[in-house]
Ligand SMILES: Nc1ncnc2c1ncn2[C@@H]1O[C@H](COP(=O)(O)OP(=O)(O)OP(=O)(O)O)[C@@H](O)[C@H]1O
């Protein structure tokens with residue numbers, strides 16, 4: 286079977302004052318895969334998401350999405366093309382209810398009667414297991430529910446490519462299992478997913494392929510099993526501040 290590239294980063298470089306966060310990162314993401322993106326703290330993972338989603342401009346390099354150069358597009362334009370992301374620190378409209386937050390995201394991505402959008406919002410909340418929180422103010426949610434709301438808001442824009450930045454971080458084991466199942470279902474609908482994750486059980490259980498960033502460089506790529514026994518990866522984690530939880 287031939288693989289089709291949905292996203293390609295071409296020698297992406299991102300320099301900040303005093304640090305080069307990404308050093309010529311070239312990467313293909315295949316249609317409908319779940320790609321795990323791992324690496325020690327400060328490796329450049331979130332910066333790569335920021336560059337893909339358009340929050341940051343690369344210092345050099347280019348990004349193709351469906352063979353179209355999107356490097357200069359604004360974040361909202363990329364969102365309309367089908368790129369959605371969650372934030373490492375959840376960013377809901379905190380005074381609004383969970384349901385209202387999802388409705389706002391739906392209005393951005395879709396057209397339809399309010400009734401249809403409400404049905405859609407309910408469906409998405411069920412998909413991520415948030416029904417019981419639907420009418421609670423977002424600021425009052427416990428961490429697990431806030432993470433699920435990040436996922437729901439991203440799903441509401443009907444993404445082709447979903448970027449997940451540590452959606453499992455700080456969750457209880459049963460919540461991790463729930464979100465893993467939700468992610469499996471999302472992929473089954475045809476969505477391509479890149480997940481940044483320190484929770485190794487989730488990465489190894491979900492990803493088809495894993496890439497490893499270290500000091501802004503891609504140092505390894507392979508199946509989850511290959512990555513866990515890769516010498517350079519073991520060294521990167523043991524040599525730095527190890528932050529891999531079981
Ligand atoms: N806006 C910014 N201005 C200056 N430096 C930045 C900025 N954003 C990120 N950096 C730096 O770039 C490097 C990569 O940071 P990044 O947040 O991408 O890492 P990460 O792999 O997501 O880490 P973590 O696992 O801790 O979330 C770090 O040295 C960070 O301090």
Ligand SMILES: [Mg+2]
Nearest residue numbers: 330331332373
């Ligand atoms: Mg990060």
